[in-house]
Amino acid sequence: MYFKAMARSRGEKEDCYDKSTGLIKLLQVLSFLVVFVVGVVIGLATSAHINRHFGAQTEIYSFINHFSSKETPRQKGEPNCTVVQSCERVDCLSMEAFLEPKNLTHGMPDNELFWRASMVPAKKEYPYQRVPKVAFMFMTRGPLPLMPLWERFFQGHDKLFSVYVHVVPGYKLNASTTSPFFRRQIPSQPVSWGTITLIDAERRLLANALLDFSNECFVLLSESCIPVYNFPTVYKYLIGANYSFVESYDDPGRYGRGRYSRKMLPDIQLYQWRKGSQWFELRRTLATLIVSEVQYYTVFSKYCLPACYPDEHYMPTYFNMFHGSLNSNRTVTWVDWSLGGPHPATYGGDNITEDFIRSIRNNGALCQYNSEMTSICYLFARKFAPTALEPLLELASSVMEF
Numbered sequence: 001m002y003f004k005a006m007a008r009s010r011g012e013k014e015d016c017y018d019k020s021t022g023l024i025k026l027l028q029v030l031s032f033l034v035v036f037v038v039g040v041v042i043g044l045a046t047s048a049h050i051n052r053h054f055g056a057q058t059e060i061y062s063f064i065n066h067f068s069s070k071e072t073p074r075q076k077g078e079p080n081c082t083v084v085q086s087c088e089r090v091d092c093l094s095m096e097a098f099l100e101p102k103n104l105t106h107g108m109p110d111n112e113l114f115w116r117a118s119m120v121p122a123k124k125e126y127p128y129q130r131v132p133k134v135a136f137m138f139m140t141r142g143p144l145p146l147m148p149l150w151e152r153f154f155q156g157h158d159k160l161f162s163v164y165v166h167v168v169p170g171y172k173l174n175a176s177t178t179s180p181f182f183r184r185q186i187p188s189q190p191v192s193w194g195t196i197t198l199i200d201a202e203r204r205l206l207a208n209a210l211l212d213f214s215n216e217c218f219v220l221l222s223e224s225c226i227p228v229y230n231f232p233t234v235y236k237y238l239i240g241a242n243y244s245f246v247e248s249y250d251d252p253g254r255y256g257r258g259r260y261s262r263k264m265l266p267d268i269q270l271y272q273w274r275k276g277s278q279w280f281e282l283r284r285t286l287a288t289l290i291v292s293e294v295q296y297y298t299v300f301s302k303y304c305l306p307a308c309y310p311d312e313h314y315m316p317t318y319f320n321m322f323h324g325s326l327n328s329n330r331t332v333t334w335v336d337w338s339l340g341g342p343h344p345a346t347y348g349g350d351n352i353t354e355d356f357i358r359s360i361r362n363n364g365a366l367c368q369y370n371s372e373m374t375s376i377c378y379l380f381a382r383k384f385a386p387t388a389l390e391p392l393l394e395l396a397s398s399v400m401e402f
Contacts, residue, residue: 099128099213104164104186110204117207118292132216132239135209137164139191139201140223142171145386147181149393153227153402154180160235164209166191166201196301198278198311206282207291217241218282224346224383225279225333226392228361230402234379242370243328244283247276248316259308267299268317276316279333279382286326290315330367334360334378346383352391357399 108116138144144165154161163184165173168191175181186208191197202220209215217238227234250273251257260273282290296318304310319327336345347356360381367377384392396402 095128101211104184104208106187108187110189110200110207113207114203114291117210118288120288126213130214131159133160133162133212133214134217134219134235134238135162135164135212135215136219136221137166137202137205137209138221138223138225139166139205141168141191142223144173144181144223146223146226146384146389146392147175147179149226149389149396151179151181152393152396153231155402157231157235160231162209162212162215164205166205194306194309194311196304196310199297199300199314202278202311203291206287210284210287210291216284218284218287219332219380220278220280221333221380222279222382224385225380226382226384226388227379227402228334228357228381228400229376229379230400233376233401237332237369237376237379238281240370241283241328244286244319244326245281245330245332246286246315246319246327247280247331248274248320248324248327248329249276251275259304259313261303261308263303264299267296268321272317272321273313274316274320275312276329277331277333277335278311279331279335279380280315281332283326286319286323289323290318293318296321328368330377332377332379334363334381335383344383346385347388348385349387349389349391352384352388352395354395354399357392357395361399 106113136150144150154163158180161180163180165181165185166188167173167185169188173181173185175184186204188204189197189200191201205220206218209218219238229237256275257270257273259275260268260270297314300310300314304313336347339345360378362375363377365377366373366375368374369376
């Protein structure tokens with residue numbers, strides 16, 4: 001009896017243990033399911049919130065774009081690009097901006113500017129209807145007192161010319177919004193007379209003008225220069241010329257060969273040394289060579305020191321050595337050196353007469369133009385004082401025909 005009771009008691013305990021174990025497993029399964037369901041619910045809720053957030057942001061962004069497009073509609077033919085309004089140096093990646101930069105303000109130092117300006121397309125055909133232009137490059141210490149005369153000269157010919165002005169850093173040229181000189185200042189550096197900095201300024205003007213692929217001719221002028229013919233005559237003369245106009249001649253005296261330094265050997269021989277007027281006109285091929293040339297510019301910067309003046313010798317010598325066949329060896333800017341000394345004669349208001357201007361236009365001499373001889377040798381003249389402006393304006397229509 002005792003053993004039967006013990007066996008029954010042990011069996012009851014085993015049954016109870018089995019039931020307890022099964023209950024625990026069931027609770028574990030239920031707990032797992034609850035955790036799983038809760039996780040799924042949280043995940044779905046989070047996903048819905050994220051979608052709603054980004055959906056709202058997309059709607060806001062689309063609304064802003066839509067609103068902006070209504071405020072500043074893109075004009076027909078305007079480049080389709082995004083420009084940060086506070087940044088003036090953003091270039092729109094378009095053919096128009098590449099071919100003809102409208103904003104002359106940039107942050108390129110000379111080495112970057114000259115590198116960019118020296119690029120020449122290998123493909124000769126233009127992908128647009130190119131109308132060649134003349135770049136008028138003014139180098140001045142400050143104001144342009146004869147600006148009204150030039151504005152009258154340029155009037156009505158907007159698509160055939162470009163203007164570039166190099167002044168002392170910090171000076172702002174006073175020009176009206178309708179003037180061809182408005183916002184045509186290039187980034188400049190200080191310039192000292194008789195030093196290599198004059199060549200630097202010339203190259204800086206050329207490089208900025210070369211960025212406009214339509215510029216074919218490049219004329220260097222000063223604040224004291226005037227045109228002596230009307231624009232159509234000047235344009236036809238320069239665009240139709242087969243050569244550039246850089247004065248280059250051998251002066252055996254102290255102001256020519258006397259300025260040569262033997263330290264320039266072996267790069268430059270004495271017999272190659274030339275002199276000429278600073279006021280040049282270059283065609284695009286030679287202009288590109290000047291901004292990209294390094295070797296002879298370095299020689300001049302080291303050894304052409306006062307009383308050697310780089311602006312009177314660098315281009316005349318360089319072109320004589322390598323590109324004489326592309327140069328006419330004369331200038332198209334008249335100047336009076338009859339008084340002697342380091343500077344030419346200056347003409348004020350009392351000197352301006354009809355006969356005087358006509359004598360510059362046709363001084364009785366002939367010069368070669370392409371393969372023919374012509375009496376039109378000078379297109380521009382200097383030096384004219386600010387007081388010459390009014391009498392020049394009075395003679396402009398009757399004598400200079402503009």
